[in-house]
Amino acid sequence: MKIYLKSLLTLFFTKNSILHSTLGLGALLFGFHFPIFSQGQVKVDAENQHITVFLNRAQIDARVKTTVQAGTTKMVIGNVATTADPNSIQIGGKGDVVIMGVKFKQNYLGNKKRSVLEDSLKMAKTELEVVEVLVKVAENERNMLMANSNIKNEKDGVTPEDLKEMLDFFRTKLTEIGTRQMQLVRQSKDLQDKVNRFQQQLTSQGTNVNQPAGEIELTLQAKASSAVEVNLTYIANNAGWSPVYDIRAKDVKSNIDLAYRANVYQSTGIDWKNVKLTLSTANPAEGGTKPELYAQYVNIYESVVIQTKNARMMKGEAPQAMEMAAAPVAMADVSTTASFVNTVQSTLAVNFDISIPYNIPSGGNVEMVDIQNHSLRSTYKYYTVPKFDKDAFLTAIITDWEKYNLLPGTANVYFEGTFVGTTDIAGGEAKDSLLISLGRDKKIIAKRETIEEFKSRKNVGSNIRESFGYRLTLRNTKNEPISIVMEDQVPISQDSRIEVELEDAKGADFNRETGKLTWNLTLQPLENKEILLKYNVKYPKGKNIQGL
Incomplete structure (x- = not known):
């Protein structure tokens, strides 16, 4: 019997060392009890409740519900963005437990x-x-x-x-x-x-x-078995949105219909399933710290390097620590971001709360999200620059446009039910009105011809005087009157020895600083209108003049 027991022990030690180290050989064979000092572990996936998508990055608000046993528990929360910023993680919620620690990690086997x-x-x-x-x-x-x-x-x-x-x-x-x-x-x-x-x-x-799975590990301490509800908020990279517009004009007597949409993208490593979205015009990537000016020194043959204690902060760098230690704090009711979510106009940004839940898979593919639809009161006017183009361009002029919170972006333009092209909306410009180009109108014909009999080159003392003349012609072939702005120009002298004299530009507004000439005209149906433009340039003999 002793030989058999000895052989059994030898066999057990040599072939079952892993089992021996885990359970204890004595406890297995002889019934002795050795206490196991190990922590319980709970694995649960976060349920995304609300996502605020900034122009660059996104804030994810999620929730976890589970039960923990008495003692110390490692709660491993899955369905967390791989691109989560560890420094942005905020934990709160309800439950008779104490948070001992918070750690973000990446599970390379969990995708x-x-x-x-x-x-x-x-x-x-x-x-x-x-x-x-x-x-x-x-x-x-x-x-x-x-x-x-x-x-x-x-x-x-x-x-x-x-x-x-x-x-x-x-x-x-x-x-x-x-x-x-x-x-x-x-x-x-x-x-x-x-x-x-x-x-x-x-x-x-x-x-x-190719991304690992993101996980947040909470170390919780509980005196007794307890139900726990954890509210989780963090910032994730590789997400954002950009504006895109559809502009539709039925005719020149109707208001403009503007569809304000967003191209939302995300490659956070998790799919956003049936979540409520808020699109924010804020951009956390730009940083919110006011720049500081420090003394600027100059010297001869020397370079001075100024070291400042705030240099790191000015660059907007953040420590990349992967673990955060939290002081033991009892979990209690925490404030929510309801006020932020429901606010359309805040001090520093505009937030668009999307009431319909969306599914946006990870991978970077763009998902179109409707934001708003507006009917914009507009006035219509044609513009033409015969010097460069014989066509007239229909434009819509929108006042009070800043109240629509438009961001710079590209707009698809439709006029009379037909796609006419794209235009850019520069929402960041501080202008009283927004001008939107609706495309070319081939029924308005513009022409610019040289008046040969006026064109001349003469010697005047030690100078040369050149004369230029152009005949500008507009024709409205439409069956309705139109308002049109015609533009041309005369050269501007940057040398006191060169003189430019405007001789004839009847009815034009003349900007002497830019040389721009503007005619505001009304053309009746089938009307032709002819305007003369004449100017002279005087400059010293023997000089080559550029720009004529």
Whole structure:
């Protein structure tokens, strides 16, 4: 009995060392109790409640509900953005527990989407490889059969009956091999298509499938078993939105319909499923610290490097610590961001609260989100610059546009139900009115012709005087009157020896600083209007003048 027990112990120590170290050999064999000083662990996924998407980055508000046992518990919260900023994590909630620590980590084995897609791709590739091997086997069988297909004559003992039997055999085998090859080729094609689809799906996921899974680990202390509700807020990178507009004008007598939309994107490593969105015009990436001016020193042949204690802060750098230690604080009711979410106009930003939940998968693909629709009171006017273009351009002039909180962006323009092109909306400009180009109107014809009889070059003492003349013609072929602004220019002298004299530009507003001439005109249906532009330039002899 002693020998048997000794052999048993030896076998146990040599082959079950891992089990021995975990459970304790004495407890297993003899019933002795050794206390195990280990922490309980709870794994639970965060449920995203609300996401505020900034122009760059996003704030994710999530919730976790679970139960912890008495003692110390490691709560591992999954479904956390891989791109979470560890320094932005805020924890609150309800429960008779104490937070002992908060830590953000990345689980390189926890990306379920990556695992499923890659496993499916590997299985499809394996099936394809097997089929390709079977195709080669069938081909080798056929080649071997054909290599032994030589049939000798009767002198070698082959009778007609033997010949018929051999022909039947070859026919049967070749048909069988050919049929099998055809089926295998079809399977190979189907499997190749399957592999391609999985590969395209992986590619469409962008960098998401290559990211580890984000996790937040909470160390909780509880005196007794307790239900816990954790509210989680953090900032995630690789997310944002940009404005895009649709501008529709039915005719020149109607208001402009403006559809304000957002292209929302995110590659945070988690899918946003059925969440409420708030789009904010704030941009945390710009930083909110006021810049400071420090003394600027100059010297001769020396360079002075000024070291300041706030230099790091001015650059907007943040420490990249991956762990935050929290002082033991009892969990209690915490304030929410309801006031921030529901506020449309705040002091530093405009927030658009989207009432309909959205699904936005990770991967960087753009999701279109409707923000607002406006009917804008507009006045319409045509603009033409015959010096550069013979067409007239219809524009809509919108006043009080700043109250619509428009950001700089691109707008698709539709006029009379037809797409006419794109235009840029510069929402950041401080102007009284917003001018939107609606495209060309071929029914208004502009022309600029040189007046040859006025064009001349004369010597005046030590100077040369050149005269220029142009005939500007406008024609309205429409059946309704139009308002049109025509623009032209005369050169501006940057040298006191060069003199420019405007001789004729009847009815124009003249900006002497820019040389710009502007005519505000009204053309009746089928009306032609002709305007003369004449000016002279005087400069010293022997000088080459640029810009004429």
